Amino acid sequence: MNKNLHRLYIGSFVVVGFSSFIFLLYNGFDYYRLSMEVRPFSDEHNLLKPSGIIGHGLGIIGSIMMISGVVIYMSRKRFKFLSRIGYLKHWLEFHIFLCSVGPLLILFHTAFKFGGIVAISFWSMIAVVISGVIGRFIYIQIPRTMNGEEANLNQLEADYNKKLIELNLPPLFLNDLDILSSERKFKSVTISNSMILIIKDFFFLRNYLKNIRKKISIERAINKSEAKILSGLLKNKLILERRISILSTMKKLFGYWHIFHLPFAIIMFLIMIIHISVTLVFGYKWIF
Amino acid sequence: MSRVHSNLEGMSNCTKCHELGQKVDSKKCLNCHSEIKELINQKRGYHSSDEVTKKECWDCHSEHHGRNFEIIRFDTKNFDHAKTGYPLIGKHKSASCNDCHQEKNILNKKFKSKKTYLGLDRKCQSCHYDYHQTTLGNDCLQCHNYNTFRPAEKFNHQKSKFNLTGKHLEVKCEKCHKIEVRNDKEFQKFKGLKFSNCNDCHVDVHNTRFGSDCQKCHNTNSFLNVNQSKFNHDITKFPLTGKHTSLNCSQCHGVKLSSKPKHEKCSDCHTEYHNSEFITRESKGECSECHSTSGFSPSKFTVELHQLTKFKLTGKHLAIPCYKCHFVDKKYAFKINSEKCSDCHNNIHLKELNEKYLVEKDCLNCHQVEGWEKINFEHSITGFNLVGKHSTINCNSCHRNNQGEIVFNSVQKNCSDCHLDIHLGQFNQNGVTDCSRCHTFYNWKPDSFNHNSTRFPLTGAHSKIDCNKCHKTTLKDDKKITLYKFDDIKCAVCHT
Numbered sequence: 001m002n003k004n005l006h007r008l009y010i011g012s013f014v015v016v017g018f019s020s021f022i023f024l025l026y027n028g029f030d031y032y033r034l035s036m037e038v039r040p041f042s043d044e045h046n047l048l049k050p051s052g053i054i055g056h057g058l059g060i061i062g063s064i065m066m067i068s069g070v071v072i073y074m075s076r077k078r079f080k081f082l083s084r085i086g087y088l089k090h091w092l093e094f095h096i097f098l099c100s101v102g103p104l105l106i107l108f109h110t111a112f113k114f115g116g117i118v119a120i121s122f123w124s125m126i127a128v129v130i131s132g133v134i135g136r137f138i139y140i141q142i143p144r145t146m147n148g149e150e151a152n153l154n155q156l157e158a159d160y161n162k163k164l165i166e167l168n169l170p171p172l173f174l175n176d177l178d179i180l181s182s183e184r185k186f187k188s189v190t191i192s193n194s195m196i197l198i199i200k201d202f203f204f205l206r207n208y209l210k211n212i213r214k215k216i217s218i219e220r221a222i223n224k225s226e227a228k229i230l231s232g233l234l235k236n237k238l239i240l241e242r243r244i245s246i247l248s249t250m251k252k253l254f255g256y257w258h259i260f261h262l263p264f265a266i267i268m269f270l271i272m273i274i275h276i277s278v279t280l281v282f283g284y285k286w287i288f
Numbered sequence: 289m290s291r292v293h294s295n296l297e298g299m300s301n302c303t304k305c306h307e308l309g310q311k312v313d314s315k316k317c318l319n320c321h322s323e324i325k326e327l328i329n330q331k332r333g334y335h336s337s338d339e340v341t342k343k344e345c346w347d348c349h350s351e352h353h354g355r356n357f358e359i360i361r362f363d364t365k366n367f368d369h370a371k372t373g374y375p376l377i378g379k380h381k382s383a384s385c386n387d388c389h390q391e392k393n394i395l396n397k398k399f400k401s402k403k404t405y406l407g408l409d410r411k412c413q414s415c416h417y418d419y420h421q422t423t424l425g426n427d428c429l430q431c432h433n434y435n436t437f438r439p440a441e442k443f444n445h446q447k448s449k450f451n452l453t454g455k456h457l458e459v460k461c462e463k464c465h466k467i468e469v470r471n472d473k474e475f476q477k478f479k480g481l482k483f484s485n486c487n488d489c490h491v492d493v494h495n496t497r498f499g500s501d502c503q504k505c506h507n508t509n510s511f512l513n514v515n516q517s518k519f520n521h522d523i524t525k526f527p528l529t530g531k532h533t534s535l536n537c538s539q540c541h542g543v544k545l546s547s548k549p550k551h552e553k554c555s556d557c558h559t560e561y562h563n564s565e566f567i568t569r570e571s572k573g574e575c576s577e578c579h580s581t582s583g584f585s586p587s588k589f590t591v592e593l594h595q596l597t598k599f600k601l602t603g604k605h606l607a608i609p610c611y612k613c614h615f616v617d618k619k620y621a622f623k624i625n626s627e628k629c630s631d632c633h634n635n636i637h638l639k640e641l642n643e644k645y646l647v648e649k650d651c652l653n654c655h656q657v658e659g660w661e662k663i664n665f666e667h668s669i670t671g672f673n674l675v676g677k678h679s680t681i682n683c684n685s686c687h688r689n690n691q692g693e694i695v696f697n698s699v700q701k702n703c704s705d706c707h708l709d710i711h712l713g714q715f716n717q718n719g720v721t722d723c724s725r726c727h728t729f730y731n732w733k734p735d736s737f738n739h740n741s742t743r744f745p746l747t748g749a750h751s752k753i754d755c756n757k758c759h760k761t762t763l764k765d766d767k768k769i770t771l772y773k774f775d776d777i778k779c780a781v782c783h784t
Contacts, residue, residue: 035354036353036354036357037353037354037356037357037358039353040350040353040357041361115352116352117299278302281308281309282302282306282307282308282309282310282311283306283307283308283309283310283311284311
């Protein structure tokens with residue numbers, strides 16, 4: 001998958017996700033604003049209630065999306081015969097898409113009414129989604145090859161230096177870059193302070209790169225397009241340096257994350273199965 | 289779950305409402321809500337209407353919408369109450385639901401203390417206070433409609449045992465159907481009123497003296513409109529006779545007939561016309577002495593009774609009507625103090641009659657009660673004796689002038705005042721002709737004339753010849769006269 005196709009791939013997910021959210025919100029805004037006691041008297045109730053044509057449909061589609069999102073991604077990871085099909089990164093992105101839009105549809109399926117045993121499933125789903133977001137954040141802190149394997153420090157350094165050489169930058173300017181980058185130190189990073197450190201570094205890098213761009217602009221060492229490339233490479237290098245610095249900590253954190261993410265997902269599915277089963281047993285079969 | 293179904297919360301209770309494979313089964317709802325089921329089976333109430341029978345319970349009464357969810361909620365303003373089998377009519381249309389659907393109106397104990405629209409009875413009394421306190425039965429709609437309690441528009445008094453007629457149609461209900469307090473509440477009595485007799489409501493102003501059947505004399509148009517022909521006044525202390533029988537009751541008893549007139553004396557009702565003229569009588573002027581109920585006139589005071597008075601009627605007085613003497617100044621007056629004729633009669637003679645002739649007997653000096661024309665006057669007292677022909681002639685011959693007026697004083701004693709001097713003043717001496725020198729009162733012949741006493745005594749042949757031989761008829765002043773007096777008495781005057 002080339003870069004543009006990937007962008008289209010990701011873009012379509014974003015468009016589908018946001019448009020679904022906006023459509024559902026716009027469609028039922030008046031209804032969802034009503035209190036629980038008043039909703040049954042709304043004209044939209046029969047459509048948007050959890051057991052309504054739309055509400056129930058959202059529940060079914062959302063559930064299918066989540067189940068398929070999990071099943072597909074886990075299968076890709078677990079089964080060898082699937083390991084050669086596409087990049088794991090793309091499977092993950094599809095997993096994120098299905099497991100983001102799915103809970104969104106489930107949210108509208110609930111019509112923002114969170115009660116009963118199935119609420120455990122719902123809140124578990126929320127926990128899974130939030131942990132997914134956090135996991136995705138941790139995940140990107142761990143440098144990988146395109147195959148998702150952890151890149152070693154040397155490889156990262158080699159890639160960086162190679163790119164510096166390609167640009168043929170003046171030695172003096174390079175020296176200045178090194179001096180600036182050497183100011184960042186990542187010592188005593190623990191699991192507990194890692195997140196704060198990353199956030200702090202995020203703001204540091206923003207100011208740092210801003211200053212670099214300013215310096216390039218003043219000294220006019222390179223033209224604008226080259227300055228932009230350099231700024232991007234520098235940003236990548238610095239991020240990579242940070243990731244390398246906290247890699248071991250992130251690895252540990254990611255290990256803990258799995259312990260958190262998976263059980264909630266299991267709880268969610270178990271209760272969801274019970275919920276769906278009870279629904280079917282009592283005769284709520286949507287349009288079937 | 290809503291508050292009313294909160295007891296059904298919990299996983300173990302799902303199947304109490306839900307039927308496996310069939311969502312919520314209305315039968316399960318009705319198993320608990322047996323009162324609705326009962327109504328549906330009886331095809332009564334809103335849940336038996338076409339609008340509801342096509343629906344399942346949860347279409348209107350869904351659940352799982354929170355504790356405060358109104359499981360019974362509908363558009364109370366636009367709800368078609370007729371679908372309950374009890375259409376809202378009249379005032380019921382404007383009543384709010386809670387006016388009727390409230391606990392105190394629910395008779396069935398199983399619905400008490402529940403927020404429900406069930407349990408009301410269609411009987412009016414189930415919501416409305418029975419103003420009549422069960423005295424008029426249970427079917428209010430026999431008399432009342434849904435529009436207003438007062439007046440009872442459907443009530444037709446004419447269909448009651450007591451038809452309203454006349455004034456009874458106008459009288460306010462409260463007049464007969466008194467408002468009282470019964471059981472500490474206002475109560476108007478409609479049943480059990482006695483009405484067989486007028487006196488049941490009306491005060492018998494006659495104190496039962498005329499019996500109890502008021503309608504013999506009165507009718508319902510007016511108490512004052514008395515049927516006189518039916519009332520027997522003879523049963524009263526004052527039987528009606530004569531003119532009294534034709535009187536209208538109100539003339540004695542007042543316009544309202546409420547007056548109880550005294551009736552011992554005529555003057556109790558009648559004005560004493562005679563101004564107590566007869567008060568000195570033994571009867572103290574009792575009217576009945578002279579009058580009867582047949583009318584004031586004619587009076588019972590006969591001529592015979594009149595003869596017992598100081599003024600006995602005689603002559604013409606017997607024939608004349610009473611008023612001729614007793615109607616004075618447009619009013620009857622019976623007590624006439626003077627007995628003089630002139631008290632009643634006018635002196636037509638006025639100054640022609642010397643007052644000395646009215647002394648003592650007044651007119652009777654000349655006249656008699658038998659008639660004015662019968663004169664009984666001693667003419668000699670006038671100094672003019674009636675002698676001869678004067679004693680035989682009618683008074684009018686001398687005492688009625690040319691205008692026909694009776695004259696006395698203006699009649700002189702000279703002959704020429706009455707008689708014509710046919711001699712045209714031949715015998716006038718000093719302006720006066722004295723007829724008696726030749727004539728007497730017995731005839732016009734000159735009986736007292738003596739020719740010899742004239743300046744021409746008759747002698748010889750003159751004494752034998754007729755008078756007219758000498759006294760020829762001649763004309764004087766175009767009038768024929770016999771010439772008696774000659775200026776010249778010489779022979780040659782007569783003899784040639």
